[in-house]
Amino acid sequence: MNKIKKALAIATVLCAPQLHSYAQTAWKMQPVGIQTRWAKDVNPDNVLPDYPRPQMVRNEWKNLNGLWEYAIMPKGPAMPHEFDGQILVPFPIESALSGVKKTLLPNQYLWYKRTITINKSDKRTLLHFGAVDFQATVYVNGKEVGGHTGGYQHFSIDITEALKAGNNELLVRVWDPTDQGPNPHGKQVLQPQNIMYTASSGIWQTVWLETVPAAHIEGLVMTPSIDSNHLRLVVNTTGNAKDYTIEAVASNGSSIKGKPGTNLLLPVASAHLWSPEDPYLYNLNVRLLYKGKVVDTVGSYFGMRKIEIKKDDQGIDRIFLNNKYTFNLGVLDQGFWPEGLYTAPTEEALKFDILAIRNMGYNTIRKHIKLEPARWYYHADHIGMLVWQDMVTCAGDGPDAHEEFEKENKENIAQLHNYPSIVVWVLFNEGWARYDQKRLTEWMKNADPSRIIDGHTGENYDRGSPQNPMDKWASSDLTDIHDYPGPGIAPALPGKARVLGEWGGVRVITPNHQWNAADGWGYIQVQAADFSRKYEFMLKHLKVFEEEGLSGSIYTEPFDVETEENGMMTYDREVIKIPAEKLRQIHRSLVPAAESFAWNGFKAKTADTANPDLQYATLLQQYKQGKKDPEFLRDLAMMAVRVNDKANASMIANDYITGLQDPFNRTNLTFIQQFTRSSKDAGFQIFLKQPEKVDKVLGVHQAVNKVMGIIFAEDIAPYVTGKDANPDWNALEKSVVGKYGAPGEEIVWRAKTIHFLNRNDWPNFAATAAPYVEKYGARVSPNELNSFAWTVFENVSDKGILTSALSWSKRSVQQQEDPNFMDTYANLLYKLGQKDEAISWEQKALNLAPDNAKQTFQTALDKMKSGENTWK
Numbered sequence: 001m002n003k004i005k006k007a008l009a010i011a012t013v014l015c016a017p018q019l020h021s022y023a024q025t026a027w028k029m030q031p032v033g034i035q036t037r038w039a040k041d042v043n044p045d046n047v048l049p050d051y052p053r054p055q056m057v058r059n060e061w062k063n064l065n066g067l068w069e070y071a072i073m074p075k076g077p078a079m080p081h082e083f084d085g086q087i088l089v090p091f092p093i094e095s096a097l098s099g100v101k102k103t104l105l106p107n108q109y110l111w112y113k114r115t116i117t118i119n120k121s122d123k124r125t126l127l128h129f130g131a132v133d134f135q136a137t138v139y140v141n142g143k144e145v146g147g148h149t150g151g152y153q154h155f156s157i158d159i160t161e162a163l164k165a166g167n168n169e170l171l172v173r174v175w176d177p178t179d180q181g182p183n184p185h186g187k188q189v190l191q192p193q194n195i196m197y198t199a200s201s202g203i204w205q206t207v208w209l210e211t212v213p214a215a216h217i218e219g220l221v222m223t224p225s226i227d228s229n230h231l232r233l234v235v236n237t238t239g240n241a242k243d244y245t246i247e248a249v250a251s252n253g254s255s256i257k258g259k260p261g262t263n264l265l266l267p268v269a270s271a272h273l274w275s276p277e278d279p280y281l282y283n284l285n286v287r288l289l290y291k292g293k294v295v296d297t298v299g300s301y302f303g304m305r306k307i308e309i310k311k312d313d314q315g316i317d318r319i320f321l322n323n324k325y326t327f328n329l330g331v332l333d334q335g336f337w338p339e340g341l342y343t344a345p346t347e348e349a350l351k352f353d354i355l356a357i358r359n360m361g362y363n364t365i366r367k368h369i370k371l372e373p374a375r376w377y378y379h380a381d382h383i384g385m386l387v388w389q390d391m392v393t394c395a396g397d398g399p400d401a402h403e404e405f406e407k408e409n410k411e412n413i414a415q416l417h418n419y420p421s422i423v424v425w426v427l428f429n430e431g432w433a434r435y436d437q438k439r440l441t442e443w444m445k446n447a448d449p450s451r452i453i454d455g456h457t458g459e460n461y462d463r464g465s466p467q468n469p470m471d472k473w474a475s476s477d478l479t480d481i482h483d484y485p486g487p488g489i490a491p492a493l494p495g496k497a498r499v500l501g502e503w504g505g506v507r508v509i510t511p512n513h514q515w516n517a518a519d520g521w522g523y524i525q526v527q528a529a530d531f532s533r534k535y536e537f538m539l540k541h542l543k544v545f546e547e548e549g550l551s552g553s554i555y556t557e558p559f560d561v562e563t564e565e566n567g568m569m570t571y572d573r574e575v576i577k578i579p580a581e582k583l584r585q586i587h588r589s590l591v592p593a594a595e596s597f598a599w600n601g602f603k604a605k606t607a608d609t610a611n612p613d614l615q616y617a618t619l620l621q622q623y624k625q626g627k628k629d630p631e632f633l634r635d636l637a638m639m640a641v642r643v644n645d646k647a648n649a650s651m652i653a654n655d656y657i658t659g660l661q662d663p664f665n666r667t668n669l670t671f672i673q674q675f676t677r678s679s680k681d682a683g684f685q686i687f688l689k690q691p692e693k694v695d696k697v698l699g700v701h702q703a704v705n706k707v708m709g710i711i712f713a714e715d716i717a718p719y720v721t722g723k724d725a726n727p728d729w730n731a732l733e734k735s736v737v738g739k740y741g742a743p744g745e746e747i748v749w750r751a752k753t754i755h756f757l758n759r760n761d762w763p764n765f766a767a768t769a770a771p772y773v774e775k776y777g778a779r780v781s782p783n784e785l786n787s788f789a790w791t792v793f794e795n796v797s798d799k800g801i802l803t804s805a806l807s808w809s810k811r812s813v814q815q816q817e818d819p820n821f822m823d824t825y826a827n828l829l830y831k832l833g834q835k836d837e838a839i840s841w842e843q844k845a846l847n848l849a850p851d852n853a854k855q856t857f858q859t860a861l862d863k864m865k866s867g868e869n870t871w872k
Helices: 003-018 347-359 374-383 399-416 437-447 528-548 580-587 612-624 630-642 646-658 666-675 682-689 691-698 702-720 729-740 742-758 762-779 782-795 799-815 819-831 835-848 851-866
Strands: 061-063 066-074 085-089 108-118 124-129 135-140 143-149 155-158 166-175 207-212 217-225 230-237 244-250 255-258 264-267 282-290 293-302 307-311 317-321 328-333 364-367 386-390 422-429 452-457 478-483 497-504 550-556
Touching: 124 135, 143 155, 217 282, 217 293, 230 244, 230 282, 244 264, 255 264, 307 452, 317 497, 317 550, 328 347, 328 386, 347 374, 347 580, 364 550, 399 422, 399 437, 422 437, 437 452, 452 497, 497 528, 528 550, 528 580, 612 630, 630 646, 630 666, 646 666, 646 682, 666 682, 666 691, 682 691, 682 702, 691 702, 702 729, 702 742, 729 742, 742 762, 742 782, 762 782, 762 799, 782 799, 782 819, 799 819, 819 835, 819 851, 835 851
Parallel strands: 328 364, 328 550, 364 386, 386 422, 422 452, 452 478, 478 497, 497 550
Antiparallel strands: 061 207, 066 085, 066 108, 108 166, 124 155, 124 207, 135 143, 135 166, 217 230, 230 264, 244 255, 244 282, 282 293, 307 317
16 A cells, blocks of 8 residues: 555544534435435445545544535525524535435525534644535634635635634535526536536535644645656745745655745656556655654645647647657546435545546546546546546626636636646637637636646537637637537647547437436437447547547547436446447547456446337337336336327326326426427416426426417417418407416417517507516516517617617616627617717627627727717
8 A cells, every 4th residue: 555545544544433413313315316326325424534635635634524404594694593404415405415405596595504523722723625616604603714705616714713622613604596696607507407407506525624733734736747857846835934844755765855835846757657558646745844843744646747739740730648649538527426416425436437437448538517526536647537627617798707717717727736637628618608718728828838728619619709710719729629429520720739529429218217208318319229330430430530630539428417318328327328348449449558448346237229119019008908007107108209109198198197196396397398288288287277386396487488388389379370360369368368367368468579570560569569578578588678679679760669679678688798688778779869878888788799799889889979870
């Protein structure tokens, strides 16, 4: 056992007796449709017990994972006097493993409480959080001691002065707006669907205490240089560095002494290089001395490796690892778990994902729009996996979102700097909230010149993309496109390697291993029996592109994630859809060492290549003979859809829905939503009569939108279809409202508004739209409000109608800071004679506009300033 492993083992043993404060009996995992094999191993008395910071190990620590009290309260100054129950830390409150499984809303605070027992000494006590999403405020014995903003970064607070001997109350307040604030939140949303998933609010990584001397080591910065045969080491410490010395000793016997906070060059002669084939790591012992006496010691490790872009023998710019061309064959790993969401259930589970991906013959993981706990990167370092690390997407176009994005990026790069596995930083993805790309790419390169910078992955998906190819990946080391299903190849630009940042996305339906079968999807779909041949064919094309100059590819994806069923394995990690040995054999053409990546500990079932739908006729006969148990009905309805038996699918689904005891969970409601197509279907009355319960699960306005769609198709469309349609709107409204109430009125008014809009009947359009927007505007999207307003601006001169349109435009601007909405508002103001205010708003629109649209806004602004009409 090497030195670092010894230190980790000792630390774990020391903290083990101190892990729990509450009895296990009150906690149980909440129900979840599928779960991994590790969920059953979660024990509140021993939750994620391993030392959480493996690159800076000390022995004196205490793990605070386990059962805490929790309360959800409205945002406000009040602290909770009573708590709602117990929560298992560090699992997000939305997760089954938390024992709570509740959604945290943007207008709420989540409070945590537990007791910590302290023996007072002359040392300092640090409270560490692996990550809390999003904004945390920490109190000890009623005193605010610190906090942190940002959902993915670790932070520490010296709580010594607030402590007393004996029991102390620790209180943590969390605010997390998820996708409704300026916070980078990755794939988390309040209403998960498609490529967006369930939120992970609150504490989602290990919480722990550590005892340190007053002057202690605060952080290490390690940067290898294989060409100069040294490791550049900076040891940051607290307090005044005078009379303090650093001494570092590596496992190869090399050592260095110097002052804290300075560049120390640790010699590493004839370095044993780190690579996926040979992930060799050096252990490092770092000591802080005061006048020659050791006052603090930490254990660490480092790897000697180099990553760069350089030309191969044919003059093609490629990715080189340790001065050798290395194709980066990777997968898009999103880091979600059915029972833990952002948090893996156990250490074994966390490690499994990396080993399983390597076992498939891949040498690269693109960690997609999420940062993992430190131990994930520790395993990547030790297992031998190249990592492309995404930044977590900027939350929006406003200054608050930009400020938070840049602050967190700075923390991310500093936090992850020391891991040799990380070889690429990825800044922007598919144009999502992209801004100042060149500036931020150059900032990132200056912040860490030791790694490759991918300034924009999937640039071809950016609707605001620059026209000039040289600007698309300005200052980036890579050109990077996405191609589904693909593969494809990025364009060649001087000094840049070409990579395929995402491709694949092949769905293989795997019954009984799906998060929600009714909502499952993929970019393309094949039968299990055909997937191996399909994938092998795609890889042959990928090899052709590699020969043309492609240096890396990222397949979507290693594991299904919720309803996105594109994984090589199912979400529960139970079924692999192509045997691992076959995948390694396929991958040898791009990764010659793929066969050596085999892992004997890998356990998973191979997907059943028999097509279950071939049994449909037999199962349908069983149904007609009276078999009606719920699981059978649900599966048979889904099968009927797949074989295109629409009539029986509807009948079977109605039988299932009618028999539901509790329709109001996401799995059941998404099924009901899929199979409710007419007012006669069983689900229609659920959506019509209990919209609040439906919306609480599926999201705002989902019930009424479903109902209105059906009402329109059945009761309104026959009267408004065709160019000569001239419905009797009064009679239609009386009939529809009489049958359906308020949803009927809303859809009639909406249909009437659009009817007059399409016929350019501006007086009737305005007369109808005004009350419609006034009463039901909360359900009219800002895009549609803007469209209504812009159409009036372009076609109407009547000031009364223009004034109505101005109010609609104002609503859209209030709902979303979009330069197009601001431009509409400015133009309406201008047409109404409010020139100064119009110019002010058009300037705001210009400031927010993407580069390729600025000229349009500038032209409008110039016309306003010169008094010219901005309309035809």
